[in-house]
Amino acid sequence: MLRFAPLLIFGMICALLLSQLMNGPAEPRAEGWPVGQPLPVVLLPVWQPGQTTAPSAATPTVPMALPKGQAYVVNLFASWCAPCRAELPKLAQLRTKHGIPIIGVAWKDSAANLTKLLGQSPTSYSQVLMDEQGKAMTAMGATGVPESFVVGRDGRVLRRFRSNLTDADIAAIVAALSPAQGAK
């Protein structure tokens, strides 16, 4: 009997690894934090359209949020990130065609480059905040840009998109926030 012990142990380990493989990851990477939670509170300086100088320590900060009762999208982006630039028309479509406010949070970006990218009257964002120190990034658990977070009327995060938005994502956001769906 003891002769077969190594074989038995080997078989058990194989079965364990195989079962873990078949079950997939216990925490799906898809959404996760902070979906279902109130949007983390982060205070950041505002980028004013046309601004070309960096915000100073004296620049007032505002919360990265809208008042309760209003649904919106928070989009982490940067002017140096190509997928983020490619995503701008889709965000503009969300904002102008579907009337969903979009807060843009520019990570490690310069005011001058934002002005170069977005111009004097950005169509893609209702408001742009500057996140030089990654406060919003770390609060949202983001590892890179772009990322988008859909916030419901109760101030909770409904969905998280860990990559640039596709047309299907845009449709999903519109559906999630449409009053007909009885969205929160």
Add this chain to the structure above:
Amino acid sequence: MRLAWGVFLLLPMFAWAQPVPESPQENTALLAEDILAPLPAAEQKRARDLWVQLRCVVCEGQSIAQSHAPLAADLRLQVAQRVAAGTTSEAIMHDIAQHYGDAVLMAPPLNPRTAFLWAAPLLFLLMGASLCFKYARRKRHG
């Protein structure tokens, strides 16, 4: 026979192997260092110890203390600021793990999902020992 035993008895030496010394890179750590500079030495050490315990989520196998990544610099800064604000180490680690998942902890927590991970080294050592014993016994009888 003697060689087999010798090799087996030397195995635990690997337990004394030291990890590569970890020091933050000056160019990316400037901001966090500025926060730490005026703090008492014990608090500075507390922040640096936390850096070593947090994995850089955008690099392979580096702690945020070692990494050049901008996101690692942001996390170093955040840890330094919260240490300076007097937040406990447990609260800091808890919050970051909540945002990034357990994968951000250099030492994964012991729970049913990770039990095999933690038990594996001991398990493999025992399997190796039993093989050595069997080999030795066969030699003696053969």
